[in-house]
Amino acid sequence: xxxxxxxxxxxxxxxxxxxxxxxxxxxxxxxxxxxxxxxxxxxxxxxxxxxxxxxxxxxxxxxxxxxxxxxxxxxxxxxxxxxxxxxxxxxxxxxxxxxxxxxxxxxxxxxxxxxxxxxxxxxxxxxxxxxxxxxxxxxxxxxxxxxxxxxxxxxxxxxxxxxxxxxxxxxxxxxxxxxxxxxxxxxxxxxxxxxxxxxxxxxxxxxxxxxxxxxxxxxxxxxxxxxxxxxxxxxxxxxxxxxxxxxxxxxxxxxxxxxxxxxxxxxxxxxxxxxxxxxxxxxxxxxxxxxxxxxxxxxxxxxxxxxxxxxxxxxxxxxxxxxxxxxxxxxxxxxxxxxxxxxxxxxxxxxxxxxxxxxxxxxxxxxxxxxxxxxxxxxxxxxxxxxxxxx
Amino acid sequence: xxxxxxxxxxxxxxxxxxxxxxxxxxxxxxxxxxxxxxxxxxxxxxxxxxxxxxxxxxxxxxxxxxxxxxxxxxxxxxxxxxxxxxxxxxxxxxxxxxxxxxxxxxxxxxxxxxxxxxxxxxxxxxxxxxxxxxxxxxxxxxxxxxxxxxxxxxxxxxxxxxxxxxxxxxxxxxxxxxxxxxxxxxxxxxxxxxxxxxxxxxxxxxxxxxxxxxxxxxxxxxxxxxxxxxxxxxxxxxxxxxxxxxxxxxxxxxxxxxxxxxxxxxxxxxxxxxxxxxxxxxxxxxxxxxxxxxxxxxxxxxxxxxxxxxxxxxxxxxxxxxxxxxxxxxxxxxxxxxxxxxxxxxxxxxxxxxxxxxxxxxxxx
Numbered sequence: 001x002x003x004x005x006x007x008x009x010x011x012x013x014x015x016x017x018x019x020x021x022x023x024x025x026x027x028x029x030x031x032x033x034x035x036x037x038x039x040x041x042x043x044x045x046x047x048x049x050x051x052x053x054x055x056x057x058x059x060x061x062x063x064x065x066x067x068x069x070x071x072x073x074x075x076x077x078x079x080x081x082x083x084x085x086x087x088x089x090x091x092x093x094x095x096x097x098x099x100x101x102x103x104x105x106x107x108x109x110x111x112x113x114x115x116x117x118x119x120x121x122x123x124x125x126x127x128x129x130x131x132x133x134x135x136x137x138x139x140x141x142x143x144x145x146x147x148x149x150x151x152x153x154x155x156x157x158x159x160x161x162x163x164x165x166x167x168x169x170x171x172x173x174x175x176x177x178x179x180x181x182x183x184x185x186x187x188x189x190x191x192x193x194x195x196x197x198x199x200x201x202x203x204x205x206x207x208x209x210x211x212x213x214x215x216x217x218x219x220x221x222x223x224x225x226x227x228x229x230x231x232x233x234x235x236x237x238x239x240x241x242x243x244x245x246x247x248x249x250x251x252x253x254x255x256x257x258x259x260x261x262x263x264x265x266x267x268x269x270x271x272x273x274x275x276x277x278x279x280x281x282x283x284x285x286x287x288x289x290x291x292x293x294x295x296x297x298x299x300x301x302x303x304x305x306x307x308x309x310x311x312x313x314x315x316x317x318x319x320x321x322x323x324x325x326x327x328x329x330x331x332x333x334x335x336x337x338x339x340x341x342x343x344x345x346x347x348x349x350x351x352x353x354x355x356x357x358x359x360x361x362x363x364x365x366x367x368x369x370x371x372x373x374x375x376x377x378x379x380x381x382x383x384x385x386x387x388x389x390x391x
Numbered sequence: 392x393x394x395x396x397x398x399x400x401x402x403x404x405x406x407x408x409x410x411x412x413x414x415x416x417x418x419x420x421x422x423x424x425x426x427x428x429x430x431x432x433x434x435x436x437x438x439x440x441x442x443x444x445x446x447x448x449x450x451x452x453x454x455x456x457x458x459x460x461x462x463x464x465x466x467x468x469x470x471x472x473x474x475x476x477x478x479x480x481x482x483x484x485x486x487x488x489x490x491x492x493x494x495x496x497x498x499x500x501x502x503x504x505x506x507x508x509x510x511x512x513x514x515x516x517x518x519x520x521x522x523x524x525x526x527x528x529x530x531x532x533x534x535x536x537x538x539x540x541x542x543x544x545x546x547x548x549x550x551x552x553x554x555x556x557x558x559x560x561x562x563x564x565x566x567x568x569x570x571x572x573x574x575x576x577x578x579x580x581x582x583x584x585x586x587x588x589x590x591x592x593x594x595x596x597x598x599x600x601x602x603x604x605x606x607x608x609x610x611x612x613x614x615x616x617x618x619x620x621x622x623x624x625x626x627x628x629x630x631x632x633x634x635x636x637x638x639x640x641x642x643x644x645x646x647x648x649x650x651x652x653x654x655x656x657x658x659x660x661x662x663x664x665x666x667x668x669x670x671x672x673x674x675x676x677x678x679x680x681x682x683x684x685x686x687x688x689x690x691x692x693x694x695x696x697x698x699x700x701x702x703x704x705x706x707x708x709x710x711x712x713x714x715x716x717x718x719x720x721x722x723x724x725x726x727x728x729x730x731x732x733x734x735x736x737x738x739x740x741x742x743x744x745x746x747x748x749x750x751x752x753x754x755x756x
Contacts, residue, residue, distance in 0.1 A: 310470070310508075314515030317468045321423065321516065387514035 008369045008376070011325045012206075012362035013155050013183060013299055019208045019256055022249040029244050034233065047242050050251025054215055057254035058181075058202060059191030066216045066237045067247050071182040071203035072106035073227065074216035075149075077238070078178040078199040079110045081224030082147045083119055089225065096120040098140055098148045100132045100161070101345035104180060107149055108341070124150065129293035130159035130346045138169050147176045152184035156342045156358055158299025159290045160188060167196035176222065182206055182214070186257040187268065187296045198222045204246065208363065209253030213246035264363055268297035271361040275300065275370040282374050283381070289343070289356060298361040301343075303352055304381060311384050312355035318380035324373050327358045395421045398566060399513040400522040401505055402426050402460060402467065404452030407524030407569060409459040409586045410577040414568040415522060416463070423518060424460040424467040426453050427508055429476040429500075434599050459586055470512070472504055479503045481599055485609050488639045489618050491662035492738025495707075496597060498752075502556045510561055520566050527551035528570025529562060532748055535691045538562050542747040545573040552707050555742035555752025559690045606639050622667035624651060627660070627676065635669045638662045644677070644734025658733060678731035684741045684753035687722045691750045702744040703728070705735055705755065711744055724753060 009017070029046045031039035048062070055062040068074040079097065086095055099107055101123050111121045122145075124137045132150055141148060148170050153160045163179055170177035178199035181190070186207035192200065199222065203214035218224060218237070230239025257264065279286055279302075289301035306312040316328055328340075339353035348356070359373070398415050402408045402424040415422045428450075453469055460467030480496050480503065487494035509521035526548040532539045540562060542549050557565075569577060600608045610616045619637035626632055633651040635641060645659040649671060658677035661670040689696060696718065702711040703726060713729035726741065736755060743751045 310511065311515065313468070313470050314512055317423075317466075317512070318516055320468075321466060383517045384515045387511070 007323045007325055008373050009325045010359045011327045013360035014327055015205050016208045016362050018210055022252050027245050033242050043244050046244055046248050050247045053251035053254045057258050059193040060217050064217050064220055066234045068214050071201050071214045074201040074214050075106040075180055077216050077227045079149055084225035085223050086146055094144050096145045098122045098124055100124045100150045102126050102154050102342040103151055126345050128347050129290045130154055130157045131293045132161050134162050141173050141175055145175050149178040151180040153296050155183040156340055157290045157301040158295035160294045164195040171196040187298055204250035204253055207253050207257050210246045210249035212243050213250040265297055268361055271365055271370050274367045278371050278374040282378050300359040302357045306355050309354055314384040315380050318383050322376045322380055324376045395419055397421045397518040398520045398522050399423050399425055399518045401509050402456040404455035406581045410581045411524040411568040412463045422465045424465050425512055426456040426469045428471045431473045431477050476504055485615055487738045488609055491638045491664040493642050493736045494738050495740045497553050498556050498740045501553055506557055506561055520564055522566040524569055525550045525567055526569050527567050529567050539690055540749040543570045548574050551749045552704050552742045555749055556688050609639055620667055624669045627672050641669050643736040678733045680728045680731045682726050682735045683756040685723045685756055687724055687753040689751040704742045706739050
C-alpha cells in the first residue's frame with residue numbers, strides 16, 4: 001500500500017503503537033488462569049500482577065479493577081451496569097442518567113438500547129470550547145438522578161473536563177459518577193486517591209498497550225450488574241476466559257507510562273508547540289478548536305477553510321497519499337464522513353463539524369515530523385483547493 | 392525515470408473495477424481507489440433487510456472495495472454523494488416516469504455522479520487520470536483527430552452506450568482498462584488474484600431499486616402516487632380497448648401484459664400523459680423510421696459529424712442500426728433509421744456511433 005513511503009503517524013488518539021516491551025510478549029502464559037494446575041497458576045499470577053500495575057497507575061486498589069475487552073465494553077458496563085442494578089436489584093422506580101453531549105458513542109449510544117426505554121437520559125451541554133458547562137450540569141443533577149457520566153478529556157478535541165469538580169458535586173449530591181478516562185489516561189495526571197469517582201474506564205491501546213484489554217474501575221462499595229454472565233472470572237463481574245497476553249501488556253504499559261509520565265508529557269508539549277508555531281507561520285488562517293480551554297498536551301483539533309465537503313475530503317486523502325496519518329473527528333466516523341457530534345455540540349456548523357482535522361501526537365513522534373507535517377498539510381491543502389470548481 | 396502517472400479508479404466493490412486496478416498496475420500506473428457511497432440511507436436499509444439484494448454501492452460493497460484495495464496494495468478512500476445522487480438521479484428517474492417517459496438513470500449517473508466526482512477528485516488530488524471498470528475502450532481516432540470511446544473487445548459486454556452523455560473533455564483524462572479484455576478473462580484474472588468478488592453475480596439493472604419493482608418504488612412517495620391513475624387503453628383511432636393501472640407500468644414497444652383480447656398482437660406506441668391513455672396498435676403500424684432527439688452531446692466537433700452512415704442505439708442492449716442523423720437547431724436532431732424499429736421510447740438515450748467509435752448521444756423525444 002505504497003508502504004515504501006514513510007508515514008508520519010499523528011493519529012495516536014485513534015490508537016497507539018505498542019511499546020517494544022509489549023510486542024515481545026509471545027503468549028508464554030497461554031494457560032487458562034482459572035485452571036488448577038501450575039500452568040494455570042502462572043497465568044493467574046500474570047493477570048493479578050497486571051491488575052496491581054493498572055490499579056497503581058490510576059491510584060486504586062487491585063480489587064477495584066475489572067478487566068474488559070475494550071473501553072467500549074467498560075463504558076457499557078458502567079452505564080448499563082448501574083441502570084440494571086438499580087432497576088432490577090435495587091428496585092428503583094424511576095431512573096435518570098446524565099451524559100455529556102460530547103461523550104464517546106460507547107456512552108451516548110447506550111441510550112438506543114430498547115431495554116432502557118423507560119430510563120430518562122439527560123444530555124449535559126458543553127460550551128464553545130467543548131467543555132461541559134459545570135453550572136448547567138449542577139442544575140441538572142436533581143433527584144432521581146442516579147448516575148452522571150462525563151469523560152475526563154474529549155478524544156476529538158482534547159478538551160479537558162472539570163472532572164474533579166464534577167466528582168465533588170456528585171459526591172455531595174450522592175449521585176454515582178462515571179468518568180471515561182480512555183483518552184486522558186497517560187496524558188494528564190490524575191489519581192483516584194485524590195478525586196471522587198465511582199466508576200472509571202481506561203483502555204490499554206490508547207497508551208501504547210495492546211488492543212483487547214481495558215478495565216472498569218468500580219469503587220469498593222459500589223454495585224453494578226455485569227454485562228456478561230458465565231463463569232466466575234473477574235470476581236463474578238465479567239465472565240469469559242481472560243485475554244492474558246493483552247492484560248499483561250496492559251499492566252506493562254501502565255507501569256511504563258507511570259514511570260515516564262513527566263518525560264512523555266514534556267515530549268507531547270514540545271511536539272504540540274513546534275507544530276503549532278509552524279502552523280501559525282505557514283498556514284495562519286487555520287483555526288484551532290477549543291483554544292480557550294485546557295486541552296490534552298498531545299491533541300489538536302484544526303479547522304481549515306474549505307468551499308465544500310469535497311475539498312475537505314480531497315485534503316484528507318492528499319494527506320494520506322503524502323504520508324501524514326491524521327483523522328477527521330473520531331476514528332469510528334471516518335470511513336464515511338458524518339459531522340462530528342462533538343463539534344456540533346460546541347456550536348460549529350455542519351460543514352465545519354464534518355471537516356475538522358484531529359492531530360494527535362505520540363511518544364515516537366519527533367519535532368522534525370511536526371514541522372514536516374505542516375509542510376505536508378500546506379501542500380495537501382493547496383492541491384485540494386486550487387483544482388477549481390468547474391465540474 | 393519520471394514518476395509513474397497516477398490514476399484514480401472508481402472502485403465499486405465488484406469484480407470489474409477490481410480487476411481494472413490490476414491491469415492499470417501492470418501498465419505501470421500508480422493507482423488510487425475511490426468508492427462513491429450513493430445510496431440514501433433509507434434505501435440502504437431496505438437492501439440490508441432483503442436477502443439477496445446486493446447493490447453496487449451498499450455498505451457491504453464499500454467494505455468489499457476496501458478489501459480489494461488492500462489486496463491490490465492501493466490506497467482507498469470513500470466519499471458520500473448520496474444527496475447529489477438523490478437530487479440528480481433518483482429525482483430525475485421519478486419525474487421522467489411520471490411524465491410518461493422511460494428514463495436511463497445509469498447514463499446520467501455516469502455523467503453527473505460517477506465520472507463527475509472521479510474527475511473532480513482526480514483534479515483535487517493531483518491525479519492525472521480517472522478510470523472505471525466499464526466495458527468500453529478509448530482509442531485515438533485519426534478521422535476525428537482525437538480520442539474517442541469505442542466498442543470494447545468483448546462486444547457483447549459493450550457498455551459504451553452508458554457513456555454517450557459524458558462531456559467530451561472528460562475523454563482525454565479517462566482510462567478504461569477493461570476495453571481490450573473479455574469478461575471471462577477479467578473473471579479468471581480476479582480469481583487468480585484471489586479477489587473474493589470473482590464469483591459475484593453482475594449487479595442488477597437499477598442500483599437504487601434492489602427488488603426491481605420500479606413502479607412500487609415510485610408509488611412509495613405520496614405525491615408521486617397521486618399522479619399514477621388508472622385510465623384507458625386505446626388504439627390509434629381512439630377506440631377504447633381496455634383499462635390500464637397507471638402509465639408508469641407501460642413502456643413503448645411493450646406487447647405483453649396488456650390484457651386485451653385482439654386478433655393480432657398489440658404494441659404500446661405512445662403514452663399520452665395529458666389524456667392518461669396508453670395507445671396501442673398492431674405490429675404493422677407499431678414501427679417507425681423517423682424520430683427526434685434533444686440535448687445532443689457530441690464527443691467530436693459537431694460540424695464534423697457525419698450526416699449519413701451513422702450507427703445508432705436506441706437502448707442499452709439494442710443492436711446498432713444504420714441511420715441518418717440530421718442536426719437541428721437548439722441541440723436537437725432528426726434521426727431516420729434505414730429500417731423501421733419498434734420501441735423508440737421517449738426518455739431513453741440515443742447513442743450515435745461512427746463504426747465502432749462513440750461520437751455522441753442525446754435523449755429521445
